[in-house]
Amino acid sequence: MQRRLTLAFVGLAMAAIVLVGIGVLLMTQVGARSDARGRIANQLDTIVELANQNTDGNDVPRSLGRIGAAFEVDELQVVLVFADGRVTSIPDRGEQSDRALFSLDSEQQETFASGDPVELARGREVAGLQRVDVEIGNRPRGGNTSIGILIGENVSRIPREATAFFAASGAAVLLLALGAGWFLARRMSEPIRSIEEATTAIAAGDLSTRVHVSGRDEIAQLADSVNAMAADLDRSRALEQQFLLSVSHDLRTPLTAIGGYAEALIDGAVTDAPATGSIIASHADRLNRLVTDLLQLARLDANSFSIDTSTFDIVRAAEETVDGLAPSAERAGVSLEVQSPPGSIEVIADRQRTAQIMANLIENALKFAESAIVVTVGRSGERVTIAVIDDGPGIDDADLPHVFERLYVAKLQPKRAETSSGLGLAIVRELARAMNGSVTAGHNPSGGAIMTVELPAVG
Numbered sequence: 327m328q329r330r331l332t333l334a335f336v337g338l339a340m341a342a343i344v345l346v347g348i349g350v351l352l353m354t355q356v357g358a359r360s361d362a363r364g365r366i367a368n369q370l371d372t373i374v375e376l377a378n379q380n381t382d383g384n385d386v387p388r389s390l391g392r393i394g395a396a397f398e399v400d401e402l403q404v405v406l407v408f409a410d411g412r413v414t415s416i417p418d419r420g421e422q423s424d425r426a427l428f429s430l431d432s433e434q435q436e437t438f439a440s441g442d443p444v445e446l447a448r449g450r451e452v453a454g455l456q457r458v459d460v461e462i463g464n465r466p467r468g469g470n471t472s473i474g475i476l477i478g479e480n481v482s483r484i485p486r487e488a489t490a491f492f493a494a495s496g497a498a499v500l501l502l503a504l505g506a507g508w509f510l511a512r513r514m515s516e517p518i519r520s521i522e523e524a525t526t527a528i529a530a531g532d533l534s535t536r537v538h539v540s541g542r543d544e545i546a547q548l549a550d551s552v553n554a555m556a557a558d559l560d561r562s563r564a565l566e567q568q569f570l571l572s573v574s575h576d577l578r579t580p581l582t583a584i585g586g587y588a589e590a591l592i593d594g595a596v597t598d599a600p601a602t603g604s605i606i607a608s609h610a611d612r613l614n615r616l617v618t619d620l621l622q623l624a625r626l627d628a629n630s631f632s633i634d635t636s637t638f639d640i641v642r643a644a645e646e647t648v649d650g651l652a653p654s655a656e657r658a659g660v661s662l663e664v665q666s667p668p669g670s671i672e673v674i675a676d677r678q679r680t681a682q683i684m685a686n687l688i689e690n691a692l693k694f695a696e697s698a699i700v701v702t703v704g705r706s707g708e709r710v711t712i713a714v715i716d717d718g719p720g721i722d723d724a725d726l727p728h729v730f731e732r733l734y735v736a737k738l739q740p741k742r743a744e745t746s747s748g749l750g751l752a753i754v755r756e757l758a759r760a761m762n763g764s765v766t767a768g769h770n771p772s773g774g775a776i777m778t779v780e781l782p783a784v785g
Contacts, residue, residue: 339503343496358481359452363445366454366477369399370443373475377404377458401453401478409470411435413455427476430455438474446478453478517545521552528552533560577616580609622753633760637784638677639670640710644703647684651692660695662688666703672784673710675761680781683757683765686750687714687777694718694775709780717774721767729767730755754779 406414411430434444438457446453455476517539527535533556539549587596587606596602644664655662673680684701691699695716702713721729730751754777758765763781770776 339499339507343499362452362479362481363454366399366452366479367443367445369477370454370456370475373402373477374456374458377460377475399477400480401451401476403476404458405455405474405476407438407455407457407472407474413474413476438472448478451478451480514545517549521545521549524552524556528556528559533563577613580613580616583609584613616749620749633676633679635674635676635761637672637674640673640675640680640712640781641666641669641671641703643677643681644684644701644712647681647688648701651685651688654689654692655699658692658695659697660692661698662701663699664701664703671703671705671710674782674784675763679757679761683754683779684712684714686754687779690714690750690777691716691718691775696774705783706780708783710783712779712781714777715770715774716776717770717772720769720773721775726767730765751777 404416405427406416407430408414411432411434413427413430415425415427428446428448430438430444434446437444438455441457444455446455453476455474458473458475460473517537520539521537524535524537535556536553537549539546584606587602590596591599591602641664644666648662648664652662688699688701691714695718698717700715702711702715704711755765758779758781761781763779765777765779768776768778
């Protein structure tokens with residue numbers, strides 16, 4: 327990559343030199359033509375005046391060589407101009423006819439006849455033609471012809487000094503482009519190479535790899551993104567390991583208890599069979615709830631569950647959920663009530679899933695509440711708010727960002743023994759997201775914790 331970038335910089339520099347050279351050449355040619363026209367006009371006046379003062383017409387062609395050398399012109403000759411606009415050379419004594427050079431248009435013929443200089447463009451040459459009054463001895467007889475002085479200057483040649491300067495400056499620019507290209511290419515390729523090495527290490531499983539790139543450009547931002555990705559993957563792996571350990575522990579505990587009591591029954595060591603059966607049924611129920619919640623989380627992750635969205639009264643749904651959990655709250659010695667404004671509050675959600683969210687939040691609050699749980703229902707703008715508030719010890723600040731993670735172990739242990747799977751809050755978060763809602767955890771100003779769910783409101 328470094329070599330390609332360097333060659334690209336050099337190529338761009340060469341292209342720029344060529345384009346600039348072409349532009350300078352064109353501008354030089356335009357300026358040279360303009361200067362040549364001015365010089366030719368002045369030279370023509372002087373040469374014509376000298377030719378008109380020469381009484382010997384035969385001497386005019388011979389003296390043109392000396393005049394041309396004095397004025398440093400590329401072309402200088404005496405020509406014949408016919409009435410039809412043809413311009414020919416004057417034949418030497420040994421020639422039978424004149425040689426055609428070019429033709430004048432009607433406007434140029436009028437300018438020539440008036441004695442003014444005629445500007446001519448002859449390819450790479452700028453030329454001028456002006457009438458003289460002398461007679462040339464070998465002028466062809468017959469026809470209405472005039473004598474003219476033709477001078478020309480080649481403007482296509484580039485001065486040697488300019489060529490040398492352009493070559494030297496071009497070489498200097500190429501060397502500078504080569505050095506700058508190599509430096510910039512190395513500066514760009516090294517962090518990209520570091521990022522490539524880091525991503526290869528991360529792909530190989532080394533999630534502790536980080537990219538060290540300074541600056542605030544796009545490459546530095548890419549390095550920051552790679553580092554953030556590695557940190558998230560590292561944290562996800564740690565959570566996955568914690569999740570597997572927690573699930574293994576939660577599965578092993580009821581299975582061990584069931585196996586132990588089953589062996590006691592087989593050995594006849596149990597004196598109270600109904601009580602033992604009740605204990606086995608309790609552990610089996612906990613095992614069943616854990617497996618059910620794991621399957622539900624797997625379906626949520628795979629998006630293989632359906633959301634039956636409808637419009638319903640969230641106040642009524644909260645009251646029904648509270649009524650269903652009232653016996654559990656009564657056994658725990660905790661009061662449970664719903665507080666809402668008068669009237670109904672319409673929400674757009676899945677009624678069954680919403681009831682599951684509220685039930686999971688209330689069951690979680692029952693683990694920590696001292697004496698009371700309050701479920702508040704209200705509306706804020708286009709969102710319906712459901713809050714479950716308890717008067718327990720609250721949530722530690724370090725635990726707040728993680729309370730909805732699967733099987734997360736908080737610093738504060740529940741007041742009552744857990745009978746749930748430990749996945750209830752994780753299910754709440756996934757269900758809320760699936761219904762275009764959200765859930766957050768926070769501190770209750772009067773003590774305890776508050777879990778708040780927001781769902782879309784009607785209208």
